[in-house]
Amino acid sequence: MDMAHLHKKMKKGRPYYYVREIARVDGKPKVINQIYLGSPERILEMAQGGNSMPKKIQAQAFGALWLANLVEKEIDLAGLIDGIVAEEKDNAPSVGEYFLYAVYNRMIQACSKRAMPGWYKATAIQHIRPVQIDELNSQMFWFKWNQVGERQLQQIAKDFLRRISRIESSSSDCFMFDTTNYYTFMATDTESVLAQRGKSKEGRNWLRQIGVALLVSRDKRIPLYYREYEGNRHDSKMFLQTMEDMFRVMRDSAGEDGALTVVFDKGMNSEDNIAAIDAREGVNFITTYSTHYADHLVHVDLDRFKPVDTRKNRKLAQKGREDDRLLAWRTQGEYWGGSAQWWLHTIH
Template sequence: MPSLTKKVIRGKPYYYLRECQRVNGHPKIVSTIYLGPPQSILDRLMRPEPLRVAIYEFGASAAVWDMAQAIDLLATIDRHVSKRGSQGPSVGHYLLIAALNRCIAPCSKAQIADWYQKTALHRLLPLSSGQLTSQRFWDNMERVGEKQIAAIERDLSRAAVSRFGLDLHCLLFDATNFFTFLDSFNAGAKLPQRGHSKEGRDNLRILGLALLVTSDGEVPLFHHTYAGNQHDSVTFHSVAEELFERCRSLTHGAYDITLVFDKGNNSKENLEQVGDSPFHFVGSLVPTEHKDLLSISRKVMHRLDPTQLPAVCSYRTRKVVFGIERTILCTFNQELFDSQTQTLAREIAKRKRKLQKLRIRLANRRNDSRGKAPTVEGVQKKVKEILRGRHLADLFAVQVRKKRAGLPRLSFRFRDKAYQQLRSTLLGKTLLFTDRTDWSDEQIVLAYRAQHHIEADFRRLKDPHYLTFRPTFHWTDQKLRVHAFYCVLALLLLNLLRRKLAKAGIPLSVVKMMDTLTDIHEVTLLYPAGSGSKKPFVRTVLADMDPVQRKIVETLGLARYRSA
């Protein structure tokens, strides 16, 4: 039987654990374990060494899970899409996991199980790794059609508006596109098409995405995926009725809504549709199509409220556009003028250097020089490439002629008069039009400037760290629509979360918010089982947090999601 033995060495007590047994009829010490001084024994009893330590990402997982519960996301999806069987995760589980992954650490479906096991979601939304294979995701995504997506989004938008009191007086509509890596010979997918890529990837097939978002918190209320080669104005026309119906359903008959869209959505048919609806609009005009408005001198413009719009002037008039007389606002922004002037000056200097370099190379060319001799057509094509860009071709007078020896020569001059004309008429100006005759100039300009909210959403969807639309890893139109849907769901969750924190006095960008949340970790310590127990003792704590993290946890009430 073990016994505790005390030894005093140089005036200090030390303890040993000894076990004595009878051997051959005589007592004998068969085991001696050194325990150490009393303080060392106390430390080990009160603070035992854990057998294992596990660290999980907690902050972001708990925050977006909480927001998903606030709008009843899981139940809403399951209400519109039935399960494949009576057991196992529902379609809602898979779309929710996909959306949460896009919020926190976007990855392919094959990698989601590994990511999931490293987060607090493995406890908040318990699923096995076998249930999170890419094939399971694809099988469940297959069950979600366009009608279900529209119905789910409609209900979630209503829940977001009702739960968070979103202001719907100013709604923003715009479209963008995303490049994909679909094979050119994949004829089955009709949505990805070659067209003008807004990310400069014209060599790839692109997919279009249109959004309707609130100016209050940039919360998406409606989305539409379309073929990448479709013009924005055609897209607006195709979704206008559905867009208006969504607005009606969200406002319950209160129609004081102003839609804001940019000039890419302009067409006579689109403006007629908006005019036939009960909603108002603010849009912009293509400046070069209204030279009479550009000729308005800054001297006749009046200064707008400097507290709201510093360095902005405007001139208000009426003009028939797209067949109807509208209120027109010609604005001049000094900051925009300075920025555009600097950019144009840089591009002009760059083109001058390239043209001069080409001129010298042609002048030094001789008939007996090696290589293929340049031609007039080839040089003209090169000049056209150099002067590609807005306004640049109009600012240079270029002549390519053939000398007697048959070699082309280049001469050029900068058109300073055209440059001064550009500065006095176009740079710094924006042409706005609206049916809000009751609004002041400041209200019209501020409404149009709210367009930056939807542009910010598009930038977030192209951010490689959070919310990124890529990677897609889907090859059919149906899967691409579902992929776009849960990306928009992720955008909905994060913008609602950011808005909630801002109203609580914690204003953060989405990136800063997610960086802060993902750095909050949950630490699980596994200790040896106590006397008379086979079950090890488990203790879970949150890692040290900075003041901002503590305030976020307190504001969102995330402590309730800690493991007991």
């Protein structure tokens, strides 16, 4: 930790002073203690024995927590959950409130449920959304969680995403769909349908994992649909099973008229999936295609590629960085069983 030092800030042309202590936290310098001294006149008064010296100073994390609570005032996640999950009243936070305090922690500085009370004691939560901090412990969390059934959880997710879409309404007819997985340290003999060993994106294939799929709108990038799935299920099979729900959500968001476009990566590619999309009128898609199945695309001469008309490319051209622009070559061919022709953009 560095020694305490004076720190000057200029506000409206006037200097104000602080005593600061800085230490390295997770390898980065961070202010761990700060005491406000005031203007030069106030410091002089204190030096001459005035009675304006601070009696007690307490530093608490405030800003991020305040912003998180500001978002909650619009969404009312706690009220939404409590409206779905009925529970007996007690002196502890409700199911919705406990979930909300866990969400705040995840948003700002995620820690274990066991460490959560200690984290909250270092924040200004009592000035933002007062709570009995000692009640925010791991035992109470699991007690509350066990009161939420599978159908209730699905309803919570559905209503939550609906509220988000009302607050940040989307007008886009283009949507992005992607999947990921999260590894766990769950023991082999612990029963779980979702947590299974599969191909881990983190390379930890020996750990049990859970898959999560997410659909977002292109313009707002807000979540519209999600689904968790078994960690050993292939993305392409999950994609086919969720397609009906996914396209219904897309249509609800974009309206009944007009064409829809969904963007996904090659992990969702299969002949069955492409055929299912083709069978839907007014639905287009953008995806990647492995050059393993079309290796002739790899050997196209670079001089056939042209700059793509994108905002980033235009900015690079203005800066004289033409060589850094994204290039593409457009062609067409028959793929996925030759059932139809597709336009291809090969990117360099």
